[in-house]
Amino acid sequence: APSDPDLVARARAAKEKLGDKVFVLGHHYQRDEVIQFADVTGDSFKLAQQAAARPEAEYIVFCGVHFMAESADILTTDDQRVVLPDLAAGCSMADMATAEQVAECWDVLTEAGIADAVVPVSYMNSSADIKAFTGKHGGTICTSSNAKRALEWAFEQGEKVLFLPDQHLGRNTAVRDMGMSLDDCVLYNPHKPNGGLTAEQLRDAKMILWRGHCSVHGRFSLDSVNDVRERIPGVNVLVHPECKHEVVESADYVGSTEYIIKALDAAPAGSKWAIGTELNLVRRLAKQHPDKEVVFLDKTVCFCSTMNRIDLPHLVWALESLADGKLINQISVDRETEDFAKLALERMLALP
Numbered sequence: 001a002p003s004d005p006d007l008v009a010r011a012r013a014a015k016e017k018l019g020d021k022v023f024v025l026g027h028h029y030q031r032d033e034v035i036q037f038a039d040v041t042g043d044s045f046k047l048a049q050q051a052a053a054r055p056e057a058e059y060i061v062f063c064g065v066h067f068m069a070e071s072a073d074i075l076t077t078d079d080q081r082v083v084l085p086d087l088a089a090g091c092s093m094a095d096m097a098t099a100e101q102v103a104e105c106w107d108v109l110t111e112a113g114i115a116d117a118v119v120p121v122s123y124m125n126s127s128a129d130i131k132a133f134t135g136k137h138g139g140t141i142c143t144s145s146n147a148k149r150a151l152e153w154a155f156e157q158g159e160k161v162l163f164l165p166d167q168h169l170g171r172n173t174a175v176r177d178m179g180m181s182l183d184d185c186v187l188y189n190p191h192k193p194n195g196g197l198t199a200e201q202l203r204d205a206k207m208i209l210w211r212g213h214c215s216v217h218g219r220f221s222l223d224s225v226n227d228v229r230e231r232i233p234g235v236n237v238l239v240h241p242e243c244k245h246e247v248v249e250s251a252d253y254v255g256s257t258e259y260i261i262k263a264l265d266a267a268p269a270g271s272k273w274a275i276g277t278e279l280n281l282v283r284r285l286a287k288q289h290p291d292k293e294v295v296f297l298d299k300t301v302c303f304c305s306t307m308n309r310i311d312l313p314h315l316v317w318a319l320e321s322l323a324d325g326k327l328i329n330q331i332s333v334d335r336e337t338e339d340f341a342k343l344a345l346e347r348m349l350a351l352p
């Protein structure tokens with residue numbers, strides 16, 4: 001539906017009043033009504049870089065989810081304020097690894113006598129606490145656009161990697177990009193004693209994968225791929241690496257949201273694409289490429305419900321409040337967490 005013209009005018013007026021004081025970041029999964037007000041759009045990696053590159057902006061309004069706003073707070077200066085227009089915009093995957101569970105996991109690895117050989121690599125989609133744990137134990141953050149480089153770096157530092165919280169990105173990167181086998185990976189289940197693994201299994205593994213996943217990308221299955229190939233002969237299947245291993249293995253192309261956008265830009269007219277990622281992005285791509293056939297990989301509708309919490313009314317409220325001098329919905333990471341989390345994030349930003 002087209003956005004409410006009154007709200008559009010209000011957002012525009014508030015943004016104009018704020019001028020250079022505000023910088024609006026928008027993740028590719030955001031609604032069109034929100035994306036139109038973003039100064040920069042990007043995948044998680046690009047947005048982290050952009051947040052760090054705007055020291056002159058007093059307010060960063062993050063149209064995305066909580067872990068992204070936390071990362072922006074960690075990477076910006078102490079004088080800058082990061083605002084998340086709806087505090088309920090979390091991420092179910094990030095919630096699958098808590099600080100207590102990860103501390104317990106480290107105890108299990110220590111008991112098994114392998115903690116010294118393990119380098120943690122944490123996906124951007126994790127809380128600041130998990131990023132701090134990662135920094136403290138010599139590890140790095142990664143995103144879907146640099147996971148391979150992060151793993152290469154990690155295996156130069158140690159023999160094993162603890163990858164959290166997304167088992168699929170970890171497995172897909174290890175097997176598809178690094179030439180490891182599925183047998184090199186074990187799955188650590190935080191809800192079972194010792195992660196459901198024996199000390200021997202832990203000692204034999206190269207990749208210890210945390211049992212987390214994205215509920216949006218988890219919906220795509222091998223059937224979705226087979227169905228679309230049958231329905232649309234000659235279709236190119238392009239999926240995000242948060243998808244299950246068998247989906248990624250059967251796809252033609254795999255990459256982050258920014259990669260997906262670039263692939264469509266480079267595609268010839270008349271080509272056909274089935275895309276396995278969040279629906280706001282797929283619908284926008286279909287609109288932007290009327291000369292190509294662009295369809296959602298699944299038959300059912302599937303938005304990321306927490307990304308969608310940020311809508312135009314929330315954005316207007318955030319911008320108008322800031323324009324009136326009222327700081328609302330600030331995301332602020334405490335100093336100690338920030339210091340260690342920053343270490344891990346900076347290792348990622350320094351990856352070759």
Ligand code: 13P
Nearest residue numbers: 043044045143144256257
């Ligand atoms: P990217 O934009 O980095 O590909 O991440 C996708 C995602 O799920 C963000 O929540």
Ligand code: SF4
Nearest residue numbers: 091092093214216304
């Ligand atoms: Fe989290 Fe998945 Fe939504 Fe991204 S798409 S914010 S990983 S639930």
